[in-house]
Amino acid sequence: MTERDDKLGLAYGTMDLSTGGTRLGKIRAGVWEARAFWQRVQQYALDPNLTDSDFMEGRTNLQGLFTAIAYSPADTVITTARFGYAHRVNDKLGTGGANPDLPQLNPITDYRVLQFDLTWKF
Numbered sequence: 001m002t003e004r005d006d007k008l009g010l011a012y013g014t015m016d017l018s019t020g021g022t023r024l025g026k027i028r029a030g031v032w033e034a035r036a037f038w039q040r041v042q043q044y045a046l047d048p049n050l051t052d053s054d055f056m057e058g059r060t061n062l063q064g065l066f067t068a069i070a071y072s073p074a075d076t077v078i079t080t081a082r083f084g085y086a087h088r089v090n091d092k093l094g095t096g097g098a099n100p101d102l103p104q105l106n107p108i109t110d111y112r113v114l115q116f117d118l119t120w121k122f
Helices: none
Strands: 005-013 032-041 062-074 077-088 110-120
Touching: none
Parallel strands: none
Antiparallel strands: 005 032, 032 062, 062 077, 077 110
């Protein structure tokens, strides 16, 4: 069996806030974006030392759904709210990888995250 790393998602909004949105890289007040995606990373799909810790704590053998909403109330400010939920793909295996946020926790059986960000670009 081949191990896989899959992601499927959808984004909609007035502009892409993650890249600055305009060709000059400036953010405008009133722009917004909503994203939702499903991600699955099997136990041996990736080197656990190279996984991204933004979602699923940088672990493998997890799959879940993540959502994000971003809004720019001013020309240089972005507010973002994110929520994610994940569970193990294979209950017989652990959740490989490590992150300083939860270093001793393995396996992660039920992962939920709620995160709020305030970004000021200058």
